[in-house]
Amino acid sequence: MTQSVGQEQGIYLHQVTLVRNERTVIDQLSLQLSEPRIGLIGHNGSGKSSLLRLINGLLPANTGQISVFGQNPNSGPENMSSHVGFIFQNPDHQIIFPTVEEELCFGLLNQGLSKSTALENVMSFLSEQGRSDWAKRPIHSLSDGQKQWVCIVAIILMNPKVILLDEPFSALDLPTRYQLLDLLHHLPQQIIMISHELDSFTDFDRIIWLEEGKIRQDGPADEILKAYYADAKRVRVR
Numbered sequence: 001m002t003q004s005v006g007q008e009q010g011i012y013l014h015q016v017t018l019v020r021n022e023r024t025v026i027d028q029l030s031l032q033l034s035e036p037r038i039g040l041i042g043h044n045g046s047g048k049s050s051l052l053r054l055i056n057g058l059l060p061a062n063t064g065q066i067s068v069f070g071q072n073p074n075s076g077p078e079n080m081s082s083h084v085g086f087i088f089q090n091p092d093h094q095i096i097f098p099t100v101e102e103e104l105c106f107g108l109l110n111q112g113l114s115k116s117t118a119l120e121n122v123m124s125f126l127s128e129q130g131r132s133d134w135a136k137r138p139i140h141s142l143s144d145g146q147k148q149w150v151c152i153v154a155i156i157l158m159n160p161k162v163i164l165l166d167e168p169f170s171a172l173d174l175p176t177r178y179q180l181l182d183l184l185h186h187l188p189q190q191i192i193m194i195s196h197e198l199d200s201f202t203d204f205d206r207i208i209w210l211e212e213g214k215i216r217q218d219g220p221a222d223e224i225l226k227a228y229y230a231d232a233k234r235v236r237v238r
């Protein structure tokens, strides 16, 4: 592991600890995250969101080292945006602009594209999706699922190497969830996703089960989800 930290490819954590409100929420965690589809599970407060926030630099680690495609995640959002895209649980925490077009252009402008090229990219993507008419739509007129679609598309357009999703489907109905899962399924990017809806992890390569900021289990999706279900039932009948 020590040799891996600092490598150009992939995400590495080496003995990372995070303390929030005087409580250790990530505890000496070492991980190499290289599989295309990784799920994060665990009970409330186990540290899943904190882990994603460490990876994209929203929270600084107290101790240990993190390398995200060779970058220190605390090197600033401008530097990280070509590597990491982050989708929040609540689209209203991500969306800033009043229209779909402005929201989708924003990340591209931040990446240094001219206004005309950014708009061209946005319109071309919307057209591929059969949604050209969405460009001028006011964000406030969209449903929660449609807003979440805009958030995911905003990240896809920026073409990061990895997309982190923190419970992206919790407010959505089943058809919308499946539609967005299908969109994610076909992306070339690495995906690391938190979800309490365990059927969202169909076709995932690896599941990491966190408990009190440490790894409780880590391995193939079938095996870990089975163990997690069994543990949840056991806890319930105690």
Ligand SMILES: Nc1ncnc2c1ncn2[C@@H]1O[C@H](COP(=O)(O)OP(=O)(O)OP(=O)(O)O)[C@@H](O)[C@H]1O
Residues within 6 Å of the ligand: 020, 021, 023, 025, 042, 043, 044, 045, 046, 047, 048, 049, 050, 051
């Ligand atoms: N904004 C915050 N300020 C201080 N401490 C926090 C904050 N958010 C979370 N924590 C602490 O960090 C611990 C881990 O929280 P985190 O959100 O990472 O867990 P989680 O596994 O994502 O939980 P959930 O499934 O409920 O979203 C929590 O128990 C809480 O004590």
